[in-house]
Amino acid sequence: EDQVTQSPEALRLQEGESSSLNCSYTVSGLRGLFWYRQDPGKGPEFLFTLYSAGEEKEKERLKATLTKKESFLHITAPKPEDSATYLCAVRYISNFGNEKLTFGTGTRLTIIP
């Protein structure tokens, strides 16, 4: 079964304490992996797209990496304003030959001042 799993479900860090969020997937025919940030009561905000294993993207304190089975979102020296839910989504070709986009349930990140 095609699946996208994010871990941990929730993560609390002290300000400045670096860590990584994980997104693992079991789909075949990957067409792209996306990272979004979602603040409470708002729509997801696009962060990165990764297309192939070995690819990396960076933006401020965030860095996304991709392997054949998973992606990591590394957060370096986070600040309280980085607190949000981080969603991973995978675009792939299903067993029926149609293109699908499946989201993970997200990691709720809290940065404590």
Place this chain on the structure above:
Amino acid sequence: DAMVIQNPRYQVTQFGKPVTLSCSQTLNHNVMYWYQQKSSQAPKLLFHYYDKDFNNEADTPDNFQSRRPNTSFCFLDIRSPGLGDAAMYLCATRPDRGDEQFFGPGTRLTVL
């Protein structure tokens, strides 16, 4: 600023009373999506339009319908809302040749 707008931001309806949520975009994107997101869950795709071509997800209940009268506007109609339909409804757009989806702020639907 080019953007995706959803109205209303909050909608309260009664059990069984039809409700319509709206989405408009100034990005001129061909592709528009409707997602349902329940608390602490992943957004779940209900349907999408590629231009005027409507694509329904296999597990989207018949209770949910959609209309796209033109490129800029898209509507989600819930014919007979049940308590289980209470959720955040997200609209998103994507350009023809891009992968990134641009989301609106969402409409939070409460069913009494």
